[in-house]
Amino acid sequence: MSAQIYQRLAYYGRRHLWPSFSLALFFNFLYGASTGFVPLVIRYLFDDILPSSDRSRLYLAPVAILVVMVLRAASQYLGAYLTETVGQSITADLRHQLAERILDLPQSYVDRNSSTVLVSRVLTDVSLVKSGIVDGFSSIFKDSLTLLVLVCVAFYQDWLLSLIAFILFPVAILPILNSSKKVRRHSGKGQLSLAKLASFLQESVIGLRVVKIFGMQAYELSRFDQENQSVLKAALKTTRAKLANQPLMEVIGAIGFSAVLVYGGENVIAGTRTTGNFFAFLTSLYLCYAPFKGIAKSNSTLQQGVSAASDLFNILDTKPEPPEASSPQSLNSVSEGLVARNVSFAYGDDLVIDDLSLELPCSSTVALVGSSGGGKSTIIDLFCRFYDPSSGVISIDGIDIRQLSLASLRSLISVVDQNTFLFNDTVANNIAYGLSSASSSQIEAAARAANAHDFIIQLPEGYATLIGENGTMLSGGQRQRIAIARALIKDAPLLFLDEATSALDSASEQVVQEALDRLMADRTTLVVAHRLSTVVNADCICVIAGGRVVESGNHATLLARGGTYADLFSTQFANADAGSPR
Numbered sequence: 045m046s047a048q049i050y051q052r053l054a055y056y057g058r059r060h061l062w063p064s065f066s067l068a069l070f071f072n073f074l075y076g077a078s079t080g081f082v083p084l085v086i087r088y089l090f091d092d093i094l095p096s097s098d099r100s101r102l103y104l105a106p107v108a109i110l111v112v113m114v115l116r117a118a119s120q121y122l123g124a125y126l127t128e129t130v131g132q133s134i135t136a137d138l139r140h141q142l143a144e145r146i147l148d149l150p151q152s153y154v155d156r157n158s159s160t161v162l163v164s165r166v167l168t169d170v171s172l173v174k175s176g177i178v179d180g181f182s183s184i185f186k187d188s189l190t191l192l193v194l195v196c197v198a199f200y201q202d203w204l205l206s207l208i209a210f211i212l213f214p215v216a217i218l219p220i221l222n223s224s225k226k227v228r229r230h231s232g233k234g235q236l237s238l239a240k241l242a243s244f245l246q247e248s249v250i251g252l253r254v255v256k257i258f259g260m261q262a263y264e265l266s267r268f269d270q271e272n273q274s275v276l277k278a279a280l281k282t283t284r285a286k287l288a289n290q291p292l293m294e295v296i297g298a299i300g301f302s303a304v305l306v307y308g309g310e311n312v313i314a315g316t317r318t319t320g321n322f323f324a325f326l327t328s329l330y331l332c333y334a335p336f337k338g339i340a341k342s343n344s345t346l347q348q349g350v351s352a353a354s355d356l357f358n359i360l361d362t363k364p365e366p367p368e369a370s371s372p373q374s375l376n377s378v379s380e381g382l383v384a385r386n387v388s389f390a391y392g393d394d395l396v397i398d399d400l401s402l403e404l405p406c407s408s409t410v411a412l413v414g415s416s417g418g419g420k421s422t423i424i425d426l427f428c429r430f431y432d433p434s435s436g437v438i439s440i441d442g443i444d445i446r447q448l449s450l451a452s453l454r455s456l457i458s459v460v461d462q463n464t465f466l467f468n469d470t471v472a473n474n475i476a477y478g479l480s481s482a483s484s485s486q487i488e489a490a491a492r493a494a495n496a497h498d499f500i501i502q503l504p505e506g507y508a509t510l511i512g513e514n515g516t517m518l519s520g521g522q523r524q525r526i527a528i529a530r531a532l533i534k535d536a537p538l539l540f541l542d543e544a545t546s547a548l549d550s551a552s553e554q555v556v557q558e559a560l561d562r563l564m565a566d567r568t569t570l571v572v573a574h575r576l577s578t579v580v581n582a583d584c585i586c587v588i589a590g591g592r593v594v595e596s597g598n599h600a601t602l603l604a605r606g607g608t609y610a611d612l613f614s615t616q617f618a619n620a621d622a623g624s625p626r
């Protein structure tokens with residue numbers, strides 16, 4: 045499992061193999077090799093220079109050490125910088141791929157997962173992967189090279205003493221592997237809890253009005269604290285697993301060092317070993333200690349990165365849905381219309397659309413009405429291919445929409461619903477969202493047609509005004525008119541209106557309805573509406589109940605029939621002094 049993750053991370057690294065990674069390898073090797081030079085100089089000093097009382101060679105030694113140390117410092121700087129470059133570039137690639145995948149995530153995935161958890165998880169995971177690669181992997185890499193050089197130097201100096209010093213090192217491998225698993229497990233749980241925590245906070249901020257009006261601050265805080273405790277527990281477990289190796293390393297190091305001290309010391313006293321030889325060996329051993337401990341420490345950082353990478357790869361492996369046809373077709377316009385034949389669809393096991401058949405002829409207006417939960421919005425989602433039906437066919441001009449490329453299908457459709465989503469950008473950019481190349485005169489024309497121009501020019505910076513997160517600076521009716529202007533600019537032949545005026549008061553509704561009338565002109569329109577007054581002029585009204593069409597016809601026919609529509613209509617006009625239908 046983790047081998048696959050390393051493999052995939054290595055795959056990302058391939059692009060940076062030359063020159064960054066290769067040079068990083070070279071400089072890290074140089075760094076390790078230069079460390080190994082120190083004990084050799086010490087041995088030379090004690091065994092050759094000092095006994096010979098040769099002053100010229102004595103002054104040469106510090107010069108040599110200085111040169112090597114300058115080389116070492118430069119290697120350290122360049123090695124660290126290049127490794128960081130590789131790590132940062134890999135994480136940038138990963139971020140790009142994640143953004144690409146998130147923009148393509150299946151709607152069902154988005155329905156199942158909290159958006160904040162997803163977003164904050166991705167962000168924390170990416171930063172952990174970065175630390176795993178840059179801090180973890182690069183330190184392990186550098187320390188391993190240094191350790192390798194020092195062990196070689198030690199064996200070169202004295203294989204027997206080296207054997208005594210290093211014989212216990214392999215004992216540390218099993219506990220390290222064991223703690224790696226624990227670090228991965230607890231760190232994964234901690235990341236999830238942290239993401240949930242972020243989600244709580246964001247929800248509380250977005251829903252602050254509701255929290256305050258219901259006086260639920262204490263309740264929200266207790267929910268937060270519960271998750272906060274989970275984060276704390278996971279963090280402490282991760283820390284315990286991380287720290288577990290340190291004492292073991294110390295003990296192994298101390299045992300090795302003591303054994304060398306006794307055996308080597310005996311040799312020096314017995315005269316079978318020179319002091320220089322022994323001191324140089326002890327120096328090698330001492331120098332081994334830092335990289336040896338460093339490997340164990342960095343391994344934990346690497347494991348956290350591996351755990352985070354595994355979560356990110358799960359997102360990357362989510363198949364985009366719905367799938368594109370193997371050789372998708374394109375349509376630039378609609379000449380016949382849209383037809384749904386015997387379409388069924390379920391959210392999980394919950395059948396919501398049941399053998400529905402419906403026609404939306406070109407240039408006509410068809411209305412979907414009916415009680416809440418009947419499946420009207422789901423029908424629009426199916427027409428946009430946010431979901432695919434489990435059976436039946438939806439076609440445009442006789443072509444199954446699954447055979448059309450997603451881009452082509454969606455270029456034929458504009459949707460205006462009651463929850464218009466606006467981006468935290470300028471008014472102009474929000475209007476031009478469907479056509480980023482739109483000129484300012486096109487934007488203004490669309491805004492005028494959408495009855496939005498007058499309020500836009502009242503804004504502090506007119507069309508250049510930033511409208512805040514999801515257009516918080518605007519009223520519901522203003523947001524709707526921006527959405528209508530956006531649809532006008534897109535100029536798609538199919539228009540789906542889902543309760544586009546339901547959230548508005550009658551004065552705003554009138555202004556928005558006027559704009560909608562302009563938008564609907566010469567377009568093929570599907571309107572979902574609860575207020576029947578808005579759909580009486582439709583060419584065809586379909587009453588939806590239990591995911592199927594239970595009645596259809598124009599207003600007059602349906603009223604005359606005296607069925608469900610007639611009941612709905614009379615109830616609405618009896619309950620509300622809604623005035624006469626348009």
Ligand SMILES: Nc1ncnc2c1ncn2[C@@H]1O[C@H](COP(=O)(O)OP(=O)(O)OP(=O)(O)O)[C@@H](O)[C@H]1O
Nearest residue numbers: 155391394396414415416417418419420421422423
């Ligand atoms: N993303 C979803 N996941 C699971 N079930 C869903 C989802 N969206 C809607 N549903 C369920 O599907 C059914 C139909 O919902 P839909 O929104 O299509 O009805 P509707 O007729 O548009 O309702 P309304 O008039 O209240 O907007 C409902 O029972 C709803 O709970």
